[in-house]
Amino acid sequence: xxxxxxxxxxxxxxxxxxxxxxxxxxxxxxxxxxxxxxxxxxxxxxxxxxxxxxxxxxxxxxxxxxxxxxxxxxxxxxxxxxxxxxxxxxxxxxxxxxxxxxxxxxxxxxxxxxxxxxxxxxxxxxxxxxxxxxxxxxxxxxxxxxxxxxxxxxxxxxxxxxxxxxxxxxxxxxxxxxxxxxxxxxxxxxxxxxxxxxxxxxxxxxxxxxxxxxxxxxxxxxxxxxxxxxxxxxxxxxxxxxxxxxxxxxxxxxxxxxxxxxxxxxxxxxxxxxxxxxxxxxxxxxxxxxxxxxxxxxxxxxxxxxxxxxxxxxxxxxxxxxxxxxxxxxxxxxxxxxxxxxxxxxxxxxxxxxxxxxxxxxxxxxxxx
Amino acid sequence: xxxxxxxxxxxxxxxxxxxxxxxxxxxxxxxxxxxxxxxxxxxxxxxxxxxxxxxxxxxxxxxxxxxxxxxxxxxxxxxxxxxxxxxxxxxxxxxxxxxxxxxxxxxxxxxxxxxxxxxxxxxxxxxxxxxxxxxxxxxxxxxxxxxxxxxxxxxxxxxxxxxxxxxxxxxxxxxxxxxxxxxxxxxxxxxxxxxxxxxxxxxxxxxxxxxxxxxxxxxxxxxxxxxxxxxxxxxxxxxxxxxxxxxxxxxxxxxxxxxxxxxxxxxxxxxxxxxxxxxxxxxxxxxxxxxxxxxxxxxxxxxxxxxxxxxxxxxxxxxxxxxxxxxxxxxxxxxxxxxxxxxxxxxxxxxxxxxxxx
Numbered sequence: 001x002x003x004x005x006x007x008x009x010x011x012x013x014x015x016x017x018x019x020x021x022x023x024x025x026x027x028x029x030x031x032x033x034x035x036x037x038x039x040x041x042x043x044x045x046x047x048x049x050x051x052x053x054x055x056x057x058x059x060x061x062x063x064x065x066x067x068x069x070x071x072x073x074x075x076x077x078x079x080x081x082x083x084x085x086x087x088x089x090x091x092x093x094x095x096x097x098x099x100x101x102x103x104x105x106x107x108x109x110x111x112x113x114x115x116x117x118x119x120x121x122x123x124x125x126x127x128x129x130x131x132x133x134x135x136x137x138x139x140x141x142x143x144x145x146x147x148x149x150x151x152x153x154x155x156x157x158x159x160x161x162x163x164x165x166x167x168x169x170x171x172x173x174x175x176x177x178x179x180x181x182x183x184x185x186x187x188x189x190x191x192x193x194x195x196x197x198x199x200x201x202x203x204x205x206x207x208x209x210x211x212x213x214x215x216x217x218x219x220x221x222x223x224x225x226x227x228x229x230x231x232x233x234x235x236x237x238x239x240x241x242x243x244x245x246x247x248x249x250x251x252x253x254x255x256x257x258x259x260x261x262x263x264x265x266x267x268x269x270x271x272x273x274x275x276x277x278x279x280x281x282x283x284x285x286x287x288x289x290x291x292x293x294x295x296x297x298x299x300x301x302x303x304x305x306x307x308x309x310x311x312x313x314x315x316x317x318x319x320x321x322x323x324x325x326x327x328x329x330x331x332x333x334x335x336x337x338x339x340x341x342x343x344x345x346x347x348x349x350x351x352x353x354x355x356x357x358x359x360x361x362x363x364x365x366x367x368x369x
Numbered sequence: 370x371x372x373x374x375x376x377x378x379x380x381x382x383x384x385x386x387x388x389x390x391x392x393x394x395x396x397x398x399x400x401x402x403x404x405x406x407x408x409x410x411x412x413x414x415x416x417x418x419x420x421x422x423x424x425x426x427x428x429x430x431x432x433x434x435x436x437x438x439x440x441x442x443x444x445x446x447x448x449x450x451x452x453x454x455x456x457x458x459x460x461x462x463x464x465x466x467x468x469x470x471x472x473x474x475x476x477x478x479x480x481x482x483x484x485x486x487x488x489x490x491x492x493x494x495x496x497x498x499x500x501x502x503x504x505x506x507x508x509x510x511x512x513x514x515x516x517x518x519x520x521x522x523x524x525x526x527x528x529x530x531x532x533x534x535x536x537x538x539x540x541x542x543x544x545x546x547x548x549x550x551x552x553x554x555x556x557x558x559x560x561x562x563x564x565x566x567x568x569x570x571x572x573x574x575x576x577x578x579x580x581x582x583x584x585x586x587x588x589x590x591x592x593x594x595x596x597x598x599x600x601x602x603x604x605x606x607x608x609x610x611x612x613x614x615x616x617x618x619x620x621x622x623x624x625x626x627x628x629x630x631x632x633x634x635x636x637x638x639x640x641x642x643x644x645x646x647x648x649x650x651x652x653x654x655x656x657x658x659x660x661x662x663x664x665x666x667x668x669x670x671x672x673x674x675x676x677x678x679x680x681x682x683x684x685x686x687x688x689x690x691x692x693x694x695x696x697x698x699x700x701x702x703x704x705x706x707x708x709x710x711x712x713x714x715x716x717x718x719x720x721x722x723x724x725x726x727x
Contacts, residue, residue, distance in 0.1 A: 068631045182570045183577070213570045216588035217560065217581060219533040222596060223634055226534070228627050229591045230568065232620070233584035237567040240580045245573060264619025272583055272613055272658035279422040279688055280576040309622045314672045318619065337630060 019355075020103035021341055022362035024302045025206070025259055025330035026092075026144070028107050028137055029071070031083035039128035039135075044121060053125075054117045056181070057210040064210075065224040069336040077334035085334040089140055096333045097143060100341050103359065104368050105144045106172060106330075107133055108206050108259060112149040114177050115209045122151035126161060130171075138170040145366065147175035147204055153211075155191035162192065166199035172366040173202045177209025178231065178261065184238045185245030193251045202255040202300070202365060205238060207231035228337075235261035236269050239299065243273060246286040248294040255365065256299055260332060263301035267321035270295050296323065300365055302330035303357070304339040312346035324353040328362045371696035373681075375452035377709030378720065381557075381610050381653045381682035382447060382495075384488050385437035386412075386462040386480065395479035395486075403472075412463035412476070416559040416566075416578060417687075423579055426688040436686040440491055447685040448494055451695055454723045455713075457496045457523060457555075458488055459610060464500060465528050465561040473502035474512070481516050489521045496720065498526035498555055506539065510546045517550040523719040524553045524608065529585045530560035536589075536596030544602050551718045553606035553651075556589060558582040583658070586612040587620050590650065594624070597637040599649045606716050607650050611684055614652040615659050618672035621646065647675050651716050653682035654696075654708060655689040663699015670704070680716060681709040 030036060037045050057064050069075060071084045077095060079088030086092065097105060113125030126149045133146035148165045150158035165171050174196045182188060184205065196203050208231065214220045215230055235258055248254060273291035281287065287294075301322070309315050319327065331339050345357060363369065386392060389411050393401050403409070417424045425436030429446050437443065448456050464476040477500045484497045499516040501509040516522045525547045533539060535556065547554050560566045560578070567581040568588065586609050599605060624642045632638060638645075659666050670676065683695055696705060714720055 068634070179569050183567060183572050184569070186573070211570060213568065214564050216534055216568050216592070217564055217566055217585040218530045218535065218589060218592075219564050221534045221588070221592050222537065225595050225627050225631050225634055226588070226591050228631070229620075229624050230588050232623055233587045234568045236584050237569050237572075237577075237581050240577060241567075241569070241572055244577050244580070262619065262623050264622055265616060268583070268613070268616040268619065268658055269580075271615060271660060272656075273580055275656065275658055276423070276576055276579050280574075280579070282422075283574050283576050305623070305626055307619060307622045308626050309618065309672070310674075314618065317668055317672075337627075 018101040019358065020101050021329055021358045022104040023100070023102045023331050023333065024106045024257070024328040024362050025304060025332050026105045026107050027086050027333065027335060028109055028133070029084050029086035031087040036125070036128050036132060039131045040124055044124050047121065053121065055115050055210060056117060056212040065227045068224060072336055073334045074336055074338060089137060092333070093141065096331070097141070102143055104362055104366065106366070107137055107144055107146050108175055108204060109133065109147065109149055110206070110208065114149060114152050115211065119151055119154040119157065123154060123157040123161070126151050130161070130165060134170045145172040145368070146170050147173050148201065149175050150192060152176055152189070152192070153181050155188055159191040159195035162195035162199055162201065166201070171201065172368065173204045173257065175204050175206060178205055178207050178234045178238045179209040179213065179215065180211040182211070183241030185241030185243070185247050190247070190250070193247055193254055197251045197254045202257055204257045204259045205235070206259040207235060207261040231260065232262045232265050236265055239295070240269065240273060243291045243294050244284055244287070246284070248298045249286055249288060254298060257302060257328065257365070258299060259302045260304060260330070262305065262307060263303065263322060263327060264307040264318050266295070266301065267318060300326050300328055300361070302328045303344065304330040304332045305337050306339050306344045312348060315346065316348070324356050325361055327357050328365065329358045370694055371698055371700045371705060373451045373696055374705060374709055376454045376723065377452065377681050378713035378717070379447060379451065379453040379456040379683050379685070380608065380680040380713055381655065382443065382456045382458050382685045383437045383461055383687065384443065384458050384484065385435040386460065386483065387434060387438050392476065392479040392483055395482040396475055400475040412466060414461065414463040414466060414559055415562060415575070417461060418575065421575060422688055425686045426691070429686040440488060443685060444492065447683050448492070450693070451683060453494060455494055455496055455720055457498060457717070458484060459498045459526055459555060459557055460484060460500055461557065461559055465503060465531065470502055470505040470508060473504060474508040477502045477512055481512070485519065485521070496521050496523045498522070498524045499552070500526050501543065503527055503531055506542050510542050513543065513546045513550065513552070517552060520719055522552070523717045524555045526555045526557060528559045528561055529556050529582060529589055529612070530564065530566060532561065532563045534589065534592035536592030536594070536598050538596065541598070541601065544598055544605050548602045548605040553608050553716055555608045555610050556586070558611040582611070583613045583616055587616060590620070591624060594642050594645050595635045595638055597635065599645050600637045600639060605649060608680065608716060609650065609652045610682070611656065611687070612652055613656055613658040614679060615657070615669050617652070618669070643674070647677070650678070651680050651712065652678055653680050653684070655682045655684040657697045659697070661698060663697070666697050666699050676704055676707050677712055677715070679708050680713045
């Protein structure tokens, strides 16, 4: 790994004995507003200055639910050279990758072309973000791997972008968000799944996004905490849609990762799906197996924000219902609700499960040896 | 199998309105005329298509008419069968789906009066829920006050998916009235379809709508807790009906974690979410979204950290269980007693404990 050639500041030394981990949810940011311009055709520079991104929500700048911290990120994660948290590779290395001994870091860029109404602009920004990931991040630190972001509402353009990146070892997955114009199982998204399966890339479905629908089935809530807690409900519904629409029947080699939406809900959702399916299977004859079987074979979960019950037995029982082979450790660096690697998993886990949880599951899923 | 005990309270029964025309005798001249002149059709919600397997257990489906429309059937198949001392009627007729608050008000009044005459007056075990026109707070409160004079109405009924999240301050006068009159607020599965029925848009299938009920309950619990409904109304009880409950522990882990992280946003939430749930929120038993083995179920009850949260229900005539297996396997006799008798009586203050003759 080329990182071994870097000068190590003293902060790295006490932690160098730490076991290597995979961090399956790292958020790289742009240092400045125009950092993406070199990767975008000139016409889009003026377009962005004049009209903005024209998203599926009302704010010209910033999120409709103000975050708990600036940029939803740790206050100690501002790079010394300036710019927002997560925008400096060298500071990310110094603050996170080196001291935590991150052997594999999966980049999930947010604020890309996803959730933009103008699909030409969406496609252009996504392509730019993918080029930017290579140039600024993955080509400079081989521990980091990118996610192919795509114009999610334009299946044809999204599939083309995936095919363009197929075989490029800078990327280990395709990235979608959980909240879109329609539930993720809908056919408009199938070209994305077809191309991802063809390219052998798992699809990460990260919590968040705006698709024009109220973020609860009973309308818009009031608070940021409702949006944050609600990511798990949006993710459950998106997963139910993927299963019930028959996506995994149609694309039997497709793998998906539920990113940053919790995993504790998975057993109850699978039980509910199976129970309701036993009554209503006549409506969905394209399903050949029980819903829980598709989930068991096709779905992985990242861990952050880690489920945190009072009793560790409750946590362990929940993970056993899901499978120790299905969880991928993640910190969400540099976001404020970051999970500290050394404190996430309570004592009492076997070495094999610990190794699977922190590293091996991710290496296996993403094909990194 | 776990056997039910006599004297229980069945907290979720669904008497069916045979047709919109069945409510005509309970409307004034204007609304009777509106319904007939405009040729209004029956108000059947997409949440429960009449012929969907979910809407009726196969051997509870009548030869003709809607499942749940016959009192004799309900008595034989549910009340007598499981030895209920009380059965709480939660009509799911689609009166909340209309967009006119005046029409909704007229139809809710008719529905509540119909329930008294056609059901409560005919079986002394039956109790009612007050269906309200939620789009108008004034009319909803007036309807609660009107019906509450009849002590056989034991709760207020709302749907889990309406126009706005249920914790919104807009709805608080409803909660104030319910608390003042000693009525829990029951939140039942179902959508008014004023918003897409999932938080990520419209799915293709009925099965998606039904699965999504559980997620809707989760977002409503968040809303009710973080808006501060129970800080303002500490004596208000809310009952999640046909919600499922196996999602509750992981939901609370997550809500608790974020509450610790961003409680500065909602400083009036001065107790942990789990404590608020323990003191103010209850869940009906059916559906039990869990594997049929007693071991898993008992672990889930352990994860809930309370034996006071669940209230017995058959969800009659919906198809949630077969045969007499209304209680999941593996429950202790003590827990059965709590679920069937103690917990419902602790929730519904208007029920009087009956001495059951052996």
